[in-house]
Amino acid sequence: MISRIITIALHTCKESVREKVLYNLIGFALLLMAAAVLFGSISLGVDQIILINLGLSAISVFGLLIAIFIGIGLVSKEIERRTIYNILSKPVARPEFIIGKYCGLVLTLTINAAVMTAGFYVALFYLQRRLVGPDWIGLQCVYFILLQLAIVIGVALLFSCVTTPILSATFTFCVYVIGNFLSDIRWFGQESGNTSLLKLTSVIYYLLPNFSDFQTISQTAHGVAAPPYLVTANTLYALLYITILICASVLIFEAKEFR
Amino acid sequence: MIWGSVVMAAFAALWPLQRAIDRQQRSLPQAEGLLYFRSGRALRRWGLGYDGLLADIYWTRAVQYFGRKRLAHARRYPLLGALLRITTALDPHLLIAYRFGSIFLAEKPPGGAGEPQAALQLIRRGIVANPSYWRLWEDLGFIYYWDLKDYPMAARAFQTGSRQPGAYVWMKAMAAAVAAQGGEINTSRLLWTQIYQTAGTQDVRASAVAHLAALDAEQQISELDKLVERYRREKGRPPASLEDLVFSGYLRAIPKDPSGAAYTLARDGRVTLGPSSKVDLSLLP
Numbered sequence: 148m149i150s151r152i153i154t155i156a157l158h159t160c161k162e163s164v165r166e167k168v169l170y171n172l173i174g175f176a177l178l179l180m181a182a183a184v185l186f187g188s189i190s191l192g193v194d195q196i197i198l199i200n201l202g203l204s205a206i207s208v209f210g211l212l213i214a215i216f217i218g219i220g221l222v223s224k225e226i227e228r229r230t231i232y233n234i235l236s237k238p239v240a241r242p243e244f245i246i247g248k249y250c251g252l253v254l255t256l257t258i259n260a261a262v263m264t265a266g267f268y269v270a271l272f273y274l275q276r277r278l279v280g281p282d283w284i285g286l287q288c289v290y291f292i293l294l295q296l297a298i299v300i301g302v303a304l305l306f307s308c309v310t311t312p313i314l315s316a317t318f319t320f321c322v323y324v325i326g327n328f329l330s331d332i333r334w335f336g337q338e339s340g341n342t343s344l345l346k347l348t349s350v351i352y353y354l355l356p357n358f359s360d361f362q363t364i365s366q367t368a369h370g371v372a373a374p375p376y377l378v379t380a381n382t383l384y385a386l387l388y389i390t391i392l393i394c395a396s397v398l399i400f401e402a403k404e405f406r
Numbered sequence: 407m408i409w410g411s412v413v414m415a416a417f418a419a420l421w422p423l424q425r426a427i428d429r430q431q432r433s434l435p436q437a438e439g440l441l442y443f444r445s446g447r448a449l450r451r452w453g454l455g456y457d458g459l460l461a462d463i464y465w466t467r468a469v470q471y472f473g474r475k476r477l478a479h480a481r482r483y484p485l486l487g488a489l490l491r492i493t494t495a496l497d498p499h500l501l502i503a504y505r506f507g508s509i510f511l512a513e514k515p516p517g518g519a520g521e522p523q524a525a526l527q528l529i530r531r532g533i534v535a536n537p538s539y540w541r542l543w544e545d546l547g548f549i550y551y552w553d554l555k556d557y558p559m560a561a562r563a564f565q566t567g568s569r570q571p572g573a574y575v576w577m578k579a580m581a582a583a584v585a586a587q588g589g590e591i592n593t594s595r596l597l598w599t600q601i602y603q604t605a606g607t608q609d610v611r612a613s614a615v616a617h618l619a620a621l622d623a624e625q626q627i628s629e630l631d632k633l634v635e636r637y638r639r640e641k642g643r644p645p646a647s648l649e650d651l652v653f654s655g656y657l658r659a660i661p662k663d664p665s666g667a668a669y670t671l672a673r674d675g676r677v678t679l680g681p682s683s684k685v686d687l688s689l690l691p
Contacts, residue, residue, distance in 0.1 A: 190466040192502040192607055197466075200458040207456075327454045358455065365458030369499050 159251025218303025219315035301392030446495020461497030483519035504532030543567025
């Protein structure tokens, strides 16, 4: 089973790497990091902060775009091209296919993030002429970005099993935006004084992925590392949420009939 | 071939067109910039976690806005306060925005916005968000001392700052000096000397040098005015120029200000800076 999942994952990764949009996005992100060095020179006293904020934001934003635009085609593309019939006619179980596809895209995004992180550290080294201890806090932030992207891929995969690529992209983006507003949504329920609304907003708060705890770019720019409990909690949260998303995708995919 | 020629011709036409637009735009009165978002908190929510990057963008915008206005010798900086408020709401730990922003706000026009009360509010917000950062207390004391001439409050700010972790020892000395001799030129000189010695950037150092030069020049002018008055009393007439003081033995030579330019005697009988002087007395309160 594991070997089949690895084969599908590697194949998905190779297929994703062939996408031209991937290189455009990585190229643009690296260009943005290079521009951050110039951007700092028109500001005052914040060269390094700008580079860290812009560099890590670029890794996050472009990672998000890659996760959404490649993630939405993970399953629907196979159905559209009818390659799904070839795959499922072989001794590949449907859950193996879904998990393999998911792992393949996570692998692609990890490689992309590694390339962009290397570019970020090159730019930081160019600016400071050295790399010191607090600079490596950026790696913790990149880890949080990757955890967040892993959830986004799961959401895109789930939608990819039920609807068209355009709708999948729209829904995934909406979930991402709402996931950043969950604290405000719950606060709105608490402030309203309406019990039904409070219950509804609480359900939304726990049901949808909460991305705000993964946002540590601003802290990182000030050289502040996330506390160890947050690293553990975010890892567990991402693992649990990814499990839910993959299981839901498997359930939907198992119920699908291909004719 | 035809398409290529059209592309070339269109580009050739674009150049004079853009120049004509630029000429027209320059002749129009410059409109004040617009702020589409006035609430930093709202912007922070809509920033989807990229509030640090947005804060950098707004800080850069504030710096550029201030620089443009200052170069144009503007007397009003209507957007500066809002830009700084948004910046610090987006990133409450962006210390440079409090420190430089308060200088931009407090300094008298055309060097700054001339809004010391707004500068105080900005620094106080900074202290609330960064309570252990003693430098903000130094900035608070400085605004009270230099711009508002509220010496008891300045002494209190320096005193409170001196108790914060990592505060330099001179903060205590400054608190004592301001409490005992607020408004004295030596106290002002001590303050600017400390700023010069501990400045983190070249701009702050240059500003401290300019202020120290202005203080020195003011003191020298005051001494020279006393000599002119003595000359008038002893000779029964005012001197026609500072050379008269030299010829009569009151001075060994015509003194020069910190920028190397000679002082002159104005028609009203008061000593002033020479026309080639680079000292800016308007920096003094």
